[in-house]
Amino acid sequence: MHLSTLLTGLTAIASISVPVTASPSNHEHNPYLFVPSCPRKTTATYTKSVPDKTPFPKTSVDLCYDKTSLHLTFKAYDEKYFYFDPEQGTNGDIWEYEVMEAFLYHGDNDPATYLEFEINPNNVTYQAFVYNPSKVRAKNAPFDHAFISTPAADGFSASTTLNKEKGTWFSDVVIPLALFNVDKPLGSRWRMNFLRTITSPEMYPDQELGAWSPPDEANFHITSKFGRVFFV
Numbered sequence: 720m721h722l723s724t725l726l727t728g729l730t731a732i733a734s735i736s737v738p739v740t741a742s743p744s745n746h747e748h749n750p751y752l753f754v755p756s757c758p759r760k761t762t763a764t765y766t767k768s769v770p771d772k773t774p775f776p777k778t779s780v781d782l783c784y785d786k787t788s789l790h791l792t793f794k795a796y797d798e799k800y801f802y803f804d805p806e807q808g809t810n811g812d813i814w815e816y817e818v819m820e821a822f823l824y825h826g827d828n829d830p831a832t833y834l835e836f837e838i839n840p841n842n843v844t845y846q847a848f849v850y851n852p853s854k855v856r857a858k859n860a861p862f863d864h865a866f867i868s869t870p871a872a873d874g875f876s877a878s879t880t881l882n883k884e885k886g887t888w889f890s891d892v893v894i895p896l897a898l899f900n901v902d903k904p905l906g907s908r909w910r911m912n913f914l915r916t917i918t919s920p921e922m923y924p925d926q927e928l929g930a931w932s933p934p935d936e937a938n939f940h941i942t943s944k945f946g947r948v949f950f951v
């Protein structure tokens with residue numbers, strides 16, 4: 720096809736008027752990120768609450784990839800409580816307390832299945848593939864989890880450092896790319912979101928929520944809100 724033909728075609732497409740609605744497939748305001756190979760890294764930082772987008776304690780995630788893994792360093796600042804249930808172990812309901820989370824999907828579209836990874840201040844991890852065919856966790860739709868039962872054997876790793884005086888909680892995490900059928904990470908395209916919950920003995924079971932790409936309701940499972948991530 721000649722460039723001029725292509726341009727004419729694109730102009731024709733651009734001139735079709737599309738009604739602008741607040742439908743859940745509106746990606747216009749989603750953040751995006753370019754992730755380099757390690758040891759270089761990029762950082763996603765967020766300071767907004769879910770759903771009100773009011774100030775939220777600074778939270779960030781450093782990202783880089785190597786041939787086999789995605790490396791994430793979760794960083795919670797202004798952490799006051801470091802609150803978790805010491806009885807909870809791998810894949811327990813750690814999201815009831817304080818966690819930092821990554822929702823990860825290899826692909827471009829709004830996913831119905833994605834990895835939900837969480838870590839708490841006690842270095843306990845939760846890792847499950849979510850099945851969310853409504854893509855918004857609709858009330859009467861299926862919503863299921865397939866847990867990864869032996870994360871360390873599968874190539875996950877985690878390491879957590881708390882500094883109670885400084886109010887910081889850092890967790891270094893490695894997630895295997897084979898989970899996503901990614902053989903060549905360079906050039907791969909992803910949808911991701913990063914999230915943090917805050918609660919305390921006084922607040923529990925209520926939580927403050929924060930997100931890199933905050934949805935408009937207190938529900939992290941609205942996949943049209945996942946940001947766009949490119950491995951470069």
Ligand SMILES: *[C@@H]1O[C@H](CO)[C@@H](O)[C@H](O)[C@H]1NC(C)=O
Binds near residue numbers: 876
């Ligand atoms: C955290 O958990 C991992 C296993 O997921 C373990 O290898 C590591 O030693 C633990 N400890 C710390 C301090 O992070």
